[in-house]
Amino acid sequence: MAPLLQAIDIGKTYPGGVVANNGVNLTVNAGEVHAVVGENGAGKSTLMKILFGIERPDRGTLLLDGKPVSFTNPREAIDAGIGMVFQHFSLVPSFSVYENVVLGSEPRSGVRFDRRQAIEAVRALRKVPSLRRSITAGRPTPCRPAAAR
Ligand SMILES: Nc1ncnc2c1ncn2[C@@H]1O[C@H](COP(=O)(O)OP(=O)(O)O)[C@@H](O)[C@H]1O
Numbered sequence: 001m002a003p004l005l006q007a008i009d010i011g012k013t014y015p016g017g018v019v020a021n022n023g024v025n026l027t028v029n030a031g032e033v034h035a036v037v038g039e040n041g042a043g044k045s046t047l048m049k050i051l052f053g054i055e056r057p058d059r060g061t062l063l064l065d066g067k068p069v070s071f072t073n074p075r076e077a078i079d080a081g082i083g084m085v086f087q088h089f090s091l092v093p094s095f096s097v098y099e100n101v102v103l104g105s106e107p108r109s110g111v112r113f114d115r116r117q118a119i120e121a122v123r124a125l126r127k128v129p130s131l132r133r134s135i136t137a138g139r140p141t142p143c144r145p146a147a148a149r
């Protein structure tokens with residue numbers, strides 16, 4: 001079986017001339033957890049941005065399930081099943097909790113946002129054991145709880 005994800009000989013030089021990635025290889029098999037470790041400026045975030053379609057590599061190949069992929073934007077990476085949790089993530093302050101959670105993958109009923117389904121989907125997350133703690137004990141966010149609307 002092909003690895004879930006393979007990055008082969010990835011190279012990225014930013015317009016200013018900084019070589020952020022030079023011949024990077026990464027193989028991830030299903031079920032594995034990897035840590036990419038290195039000092040500040042080593043190019044970790046650049047590699048992740050390439051895997052998520054934020055940056056385009058100058059060279060190299062990305063294989064997903066053994067098939068070449070070339071993401072031009074994060075939407076394409078998300079549609080291929082890749083997610084990214086940013087170091088400095090941001091919320092939309094005027095959105096409620098559930099609106100922030102479903103942002104980008106809003107449930108729809110026809111062309112309209114399906115509010116009821118969105119709230120149900122977020123409630124269902126409480127049943128995921130690994131998420132329970134972060135949902136109930138997470139740092140307070142500036143967004144309004146759904147019940148306050
Ligand atoms: N958008 C950018 N434009 C120019 N240089 C960048 C940009 N993003 C990162 N860099 C540079 O590329 C190098 C690698 O950065 P980065 O991938 O953020 O490293 P890390 O996440 O390992 O700290 C650094 O020298 C950084 O200053």
Ligand SMILES: [Mg+2]
Pocket residue numbers: 044045046
């Ligand atoms: Mg970084």
